[in-house]
Amino acid sequence: MERYRVVQWSTGNIGKKALGILLDRDVFDVVGVHAFGPDKVGQDAGALVGRAPIGVAATDDVDALIELAPDCVNYMPRAIDFDLVERLLRSGINVVTTGDFVTGSHHPAELAALEAAGREGGATFLGTGFEPGFANVAAGFLTGACSQVRSVKLVETLDCTTYPVQDVWKVLGFGKPPRQRITQIDPETQRYGLGYFETLDMIATMLGTELDSKDAFVESAVLTQDVNLGWVDYAAGTVGGQRRTYRGHRSGRPVIELAICWTMSDDALDPQWTDPKGFSVVIEGEPRVDATIRFGEPGQDIMTVLMASTAVAAVNAIPFLCDAKPGVITPIDLPITGSPGALTA
Numbered sequence: 001m002e003r004y005r006v007v008q009w010s011t012g013n014i015g016k017k018a019l020g021i022l023l024d025r026d027v028f029d030v031v032g033v034h035a036f037g038p039d040k041v042g043q044d045a046g047a048l049v050g051r052a053p054i055g056v057a058a059t060d061d062v063d064a065l066i067e068l069a070p071d072c073v074n075y076m077p078r079a080i081d082f083d084l085v086e087r088l089l090r091s092g093i094n095v096v097t098t099g100d101f102v103t104g105s106h107h108p109a110e111l112a113a114l115e116a117a118g119r120e121g122g123a124t125f126l127g128t129g130f131e132p133g134f135a136n137v138a139a140g141f142l143t144g145a146c147s148q149v150r151s152v153k154l155v156e157t158l159d160c161t162t163y164p165v166q167d168v169w170k171v172l173g174f175g176k177p178p179r180q181r182i183t184q185i186d187p188e189t190q191r192y193g194l195g196y197f198e199t200l201d202m203i204a205t206m207l208g209t210e211l212d213s214k215d216a217f218v219e220s221a222v223l224t225q226d227v228n229l230g231w232v233d234y235a236a237g238t239v240g241g242q243r244r245t246y247r248g249h250r251s252g253r254p255v256i257e258l259a260i261c262w263t264m265s266d267d268a269l270d271p272q273w274t275d276p277k278g279f280s281v282v283i284e285g286e287p288r289v290d291a292t293i294r295f296g297e298p299g300q301d302i303m304t305v306l307m308a309s310t311a312v313a314a315v316n317a318i319p320f321l322c323d324a325k326p327g328v329i330t331p332i333d334l335p336i337t338g339s340p341g342a343l344t345a
């Protein structure tokens with residue numbers, strides 16, 4: 001059995017889950033862990049994820065981690081440092097990330113630089129995750145059952161009260177009075193969430209076509225009472241929910257749509273959206289497809305569940321990434337697989 005020497009980069013919400021999965025799977029050796037937080041530097045990586053010590057101390061020494069010459073860096077910081085990723089690739093280290101990058105269609109400069117760095121170092125870069133990532137591949141994959149497709153729509157509806165990334169929610173406008181009910185998203189000026197636009201291109205590729213244009217807009221819902229989530233307080237009258245819609249157009253009509261409904265309250269929002277919780281895929285075509293997929297047990301904290309699913313999408317890709325052609329690949333360049341090593345006794 002081939003083994004893979006992996007450096008886990010960051011142990012935040014997703015990185016912690018990923019490190020646990022890497023430690024559980026027989027094919028991976030965790031040879032290094034990067035820590036940004038000074039409180040984490042020097043700590044044993046096992047201890048950082050509530051495990052027994054593994055004899056690997058977390059470090060902020062980038063050179064030392066590169067000198068380890070790992071097969072892959074599992075890169076999960078809050079935001080991608082593209083200069084760093086290029087350096088890793090040029091050093092011959094494959095990189096998989098859950099950061100905001102899927103096809104690179106909205107990151108043209110970075111895509112070209114990553115391609116060049118990968119070819120120079122003989123290494124491969126992949127951006128994936130759950131959504132963007134796995135869920136979009138699943139929606140596109142379902143079109144494989146259809147002889148004709150008029151449109152593909154994926155709706156994600158999540159209670160986000162247990163995803164404590166306060167800075168990210170703040171940037172998105174949560175906890176602030178809404179400026180307007182509906183805001184257009186211009187990918188040229190609003191650089192957050194470009195990966196969502198890129199999933200539209202990915203599904204178009206799965207349909208053997210290209211989109212003529214894309215657009216996106218955000219609808220805000222306002223809290224009707226104060227909300228205390230333990231990690232943040234939101235006041236009545238501020239934004240407590242968003243429905244983000246990304247659309248890909250062809251021949252003058254929307255053909256691929258991704259709607260993301262994120263809420264910080266189940267019942268104290270105006271408007272009150274009624275989409276079913278989970279992931280809904282509707283393909284208008286021949287035949288029509290209507291699939292609602294829910295993850296986790298009823299009542300289970302969905303964000304914790306999906307943090308692990310995000311991490312496992314990256315971890316599952318590592319063996320394939322290490323054998324892939326140098327440059328940039330996308331989630332649909334991976335072979336069709338489930339979760340090798342996941343079956344429990």
Ligand SMILES: NC(=O)c1ccc[n+]([C@@H]2O[C@H](COP(=O)([O-])OP(=O)(O)OC[C@H]3O[C@@H](n4cnc5c(N)ncnc54)[C@H](OP(=O)(O)O)[C@@H]3O)[C@@H](O)[C@H]2O)c1
Pocket residue numbers: 009010011012013014015034035036037040076077078079080098099100128129130131132133165310
């Ligand atoms: N595709 C998907 O399905 C999906 C789903 C959820 C999240 N994501 C993405 O996955 C990535 C990780 O998410 P997360 O929730 O784990 O993020 P997070 O917990 O907010 O942050 C991850 C880590 O980033 C490092 N960090 C924080 N501030 C930094 C700074 N100023 N400079 C350098 N590093 C910094 C910290 O590393 P240390 O731990 O070393 O201190 C932190 O633990 C994000 O890009 C997020 O958008 C993708």
